[in-house]
Amino acid sequence: MKLVFKVTSTQRLIITSQAVEQLLLHVQKGCWQREAGGVLLGRHLLDSDDIVVDEVTSPQPSDRRSRFSFFRSKKHEHIARERWLEEASTLAYLGLWHTHPEDSPTPSHVDRQDWQQAVANDTFDGSRLFFPIVGRKEIRVWTKSRFGDIRELKRETS
Numbered sequence: 001m002k003l004v005f006k007v008t009s010t011q012r013l014i015i016t017s018q019a020v021e022q023l024l025l026h027v028q029k030g031c032w033q034r035e036a037g038g039v040l041l042g043r044h045l046l047d048s049d050d051i052v053v054d055e056v057t058s059p060q061p062s063d064r065r066s067r068f069s070f071f072r073s074k075k076h077e078h079i080a081r082e083r084w085l086e087e088a089s090t091l092a093y094l095g096l097w098h099t100h101p102e103d104s105p106t107p108s109h110v111d112r113q114d115w116q117q118a119v120a121n122d123t124f125d126g127s128r129l130f131f132p133i134v135g136r137k138e139i140r141v142w143t144k145s146r147f148g149d150i151r152e153l154k155r156e157t158s
C-alpha cells in the first residue's frame with residue numbers, strides 16, 4: 001500500500017507501494033535486528049508539485065549497524081549515482097531513511113544533526129529533503145527545507 005503525506009497545501013510526498021515494501025523488509029521486529037537505512041530515490045512530478053519515492057537503497061555491508069545506531073557508508077551515494085545514470089537522469093535523490101526499534105519512531109539528536117548536514121551538504125533538486133523513520137508499527141516522515149526547520153509531515157488518508 002502506498003503512503004501519502006502532506007508537505008504543503010499544494011504538495012504531497014507519495015511513497016509507492018514498492019518502496020514501502022522495501023522499507024518494511026527492515027522493520028526491527030526482533031531484539032536481534034539491527035538498525036537499517038539508506039537513501040530515497042524518486043521523481044519530482046511534472047504535472048503537479050507532488051514528489052514520488054520510487055525506490056530506496058538497502059543496507060550495505062560497508063554500513064556500520066547496531067541495534068540503536070546506523071551509520072550510512074558512501075556506498076549509498078554510489079548506488080544512487082548508478083541508478084541515476086541508468087534511469088537517464090530521472091531518478092532524483094530525495095532523502096534518507098532508517099529504522100528504529102520503537103513502535104512509533106521519534107528522531108534522536110544524532111538523527112536531527114544528520115538531517116541538518118544532509119540538507120546543508122548534499123546535492124539535490126527542489127527545496128527540501130525527506131527523512132522517513134521506519135518504526136515497528138508505523139513509518140513517520142520528517143522534512144527539512146534549505147532554510148526551514150525540521151518538521152514532521154502529516155499522513156494523508158488516501
Ligand SMILES: [Zn+2]
Nearest residue numbers: 100107108111
Ligand atoms: Zn534514528
